[in-house]
Amino acid sequence: MRNEICFVSIKAICLIWCFMGLIEGNRAADFDGKKYGAKADGKSDDNKAIESAWKEACVAPKESMVVIPKGNYMVGAVKFQGPCQAPITIKIDGTLKAPADPAKFKSQDSWIVFNNVNGLTVEGGTFDGQGAVAWSKNDCAKTGTCNSLPINLAFNKVTNSVIRNITSLNSKLFHMNILNCKNVTFQRTTIDAPESSLNTDGIHIGRSTGVNITDAAIKTGDDCVSLGDGCQQVNIEKVTCGPGHGISVGSLGKYQNEQPVEGITVRNCTITNTMNGIRVKTWPASTVGLARSLSFDNIVMNNVSTPILIDQQYCPYGQCKAEVPSRVKISDVSFNAIKGTSATQLAVKLSCSKGTPCENVALNDVNLVYHGTNGTAISECANVQPKLTGNLFPPVCSVSSH
Ligand SMILES: *[C@@H]1O[C@H](CO)[C@@H](O)[C@H](O)[C@H]1NC(C)=O
Ligand SMILES: *[C@@H]1O[C@H](CO)[C@@H](O)[C@H](O)[C@H]1NC(C)=O
Ligand SMILES: *[C@@H]1O[C@H](CO)[C@@H](O)[C@H](O)[C@H]1NC(C)=O
Ligand SMILES: *[C@@H]1O[C@H](CO)[C@@H](O)[C@H](O)[C@H]1NC(C)=O
Ligand SMILES: *[C@@H]1O[C@H](CO)[C@@H](O)[C@H](O)[C@H]1NC(C)=O
Numbered sequence: 001m002r003n004e005i006c007f008v009s010i011k012a013i014c015l016i017w018c019f020m021g022l023i024e025g026n027r028a029a030d031f032d033g034k035k036y037g038a039k040a041d042g043k044s045d046d047n048k049a050i051e052s053a054w055k056e057a058c059v060a061p062k063e064s065m066v067v068i069p070k071g072n073y074m075v076g077a078v079k080f081q082g083p084c085q086a087p088i089t090i091k092i093d094g095t096l097k098a099p100a101d102p103a104k105f106k107s108q109d110s111w112i113v114f115n116n117v118n119g120l121t122v123e124g125g126t127f128d129g130q131g132a133v134a135w136s137k138n139d140c141a142k143t144g145t146c147n148s149l150p151i152n153l154a155f156n157k158v159t160n161s162v163i164r165n166i167t168s169l170n171s172k173l174f175h176m177n178i179l180n181c182k183n184v185t186f187q188r189t190t191i192d193a194p195e196s197s198l199n200t201d202g203i204h205i206g207r208s209t210g211v212n213i214t215d216a217a218i219k220t221g222d223d224c225v226s227l228g229d230g231c232q233q234v235n236i237e238k239v240t241c242g243p244g245h246g247i248s249v250g251s252l253g254k255y256q257n258e259q260p261v262e263g264i265t266v267r268n269c270t271i272t273n274t275m276n277g278i279r280v281k282t283w284p285a286s287t288v289g290l291a292r293s294l295s296f297d298n299i300v301m302n303n304v305s306t307p308i309l310i311d312q313q314y315c316p317y318g319q320c321k322a323e324v325p326s327r328v329k330i331s332d333v334s335f336n337a338i339k340g341t342s343a344t345q346l347a348v349k350l351s352c353s354k355g356t357p358c359e360n361v362a363l364n365d366v367n368l369v370y371h372g373t374n375g376t377a378i379s380e381c382a383n384v385q386p387k388l389t390g391n392l393f394p395p396v397c398s399v400s401s402h
């Protein structure tokens with residue numbers, strides 16, 4: 001009975017019953033191991049068992065729990081579909097492994113999907129995307145389209161929820177995509193993939209309101225956290241990032257009908273050995289857009305390339321008309337207490353749009369040291385007149401072009 005996936009009313013102390021093989025009583029009797037039992041042999045596809053347990057739990061009129069005990073579960077694409085009748089918890093003590101072959105994901109663009117669930121709690125669990133084969137087939141750098149590989153964990157329309165203590169390993173593309181969510185807290189998230197893995201953004205958030213990420217440890221091959229259009233009231237706190245590409249707002253301005261980004265705070269984070277630290281990036285020749293009220297506070301940088309960066313000429317793979325100014329308006333941005341070492345001589349770059357200059361950008365107490373042979377750290381500014389207070393090293397915008 002050890003590896004059964006069971007479901008009971010929360011009060012029934014499911015875990016103990018599962019482990020002791022004492023499944024009995026009212027609700028629990030509905031979830032006999034033979035009917036819902038996953039094999040957890042690391043080979044058989046256990047997704048049916050997991051989805052069945054979820055379906056039963058989801059229609060239960062009272063708060064309920066799905067438990068996935070210790071073990072290695074091979075699972076293909078899984079959808080945790082709502083809406084559910086009552087709040088629902090998934091407690092995972094095991095490791096879920098995705099098929100390594102990306103061709104196994106034709107029907108669903110993500111591996112594990114939570115869709116339209118209110119009052120969700122996810123407790124624990126390791127999600128191993130087994131991405132090595134997929135990375136070697138990723139042709140994003142050549143084609144610029146990277147949508148053909150699955151994301152490890154997708155949260156779509158998840159509201160009033162807590163996701164706690166989960167681990168995402170070696171995702172094929174993004175580790176986590178949070179879209180159209182509201183009031184969701186992620187606590188103690190661990191993300192791990194090699195620095196060389198392509199497009200493995202740690203946590204991407206888009207079109208969501210009231211998302212908090214606290215105590216995350218993120219090592220990956222792309223942005224540790226990226227905030228796309230429509231992010232509002234998003235708080236990123238106590239995150240360690242690196243290797244990776246830092247914590248980014250954007251990129252913005254690539255698509256039609258992008259929603260404003262507003263009310264973002266990033267604080268008490270440590271960023272180590274990354275390309276870029278904190279950055280705001282928008283495309284040239286862009287659609288009209290808005291990013292305002294962004295606050296970066298108390299961030300430690302260890303050997304980070306250009307730790308502070310506003311880049312309104314973001315144009316990877318040369319896919320844009322770089323000479324046409326971005327039309328994304330950036331305003332009310334503060335950088336406070338940003339300290340540590342820069343891996344590049346250019347430590348602060350505020351490169352705003354010629355057509356839509358940045359407004360109300362403030363820097364206070366910045367100390368970024370460069371230990372190179374070319375001299376001390378420098379800054380570069382364009383189309384911005386920042387408000388400068390406190391001790392600033394390097395000196396910022398001593399010569400600013402307009
Ligand atoms: C987090 O989950 C791991 C297993 O994935 C477990 O060993 C650990 O005790 C959990 N930590 C907390 C604080 O819940
Ligand atoms: C946000 O979600 C939490 C936990 O899921 C809930 O307790 C809280 O009431 C929600 N807040 C609002 C404003 O709905
Ligand atoms: C998210 O963090 C902010 C700032 O720390 C806090 O005011 C807010 O209550 C938090 N929200 C949740 C849902 O935890
Ligand atoms: C952030 O760090 C500052 C300074 O170390 C500390 O005073 C503050 O309590 C921290 N805030 C949180 C939410 O951890
Ligand atoms: C600094 O970061 C670069 C990568 O950005 C890395 O190659 C180098 O080893 C790091 N240096 C130290 C001292 O960690």
Ligand SMILES: *[C@@H]1O[C@H](CO)[C@@H](O)[C@H](O)[C@H]1NC(C)=O
Nearest residue numbers: 343344345346372373374375
């Ligand atoms: C040093 O400066 C030269 C000339 O400006 C530049 O070409 C070179 O890349 C710099 N080296 C480093 C390590 O920044």
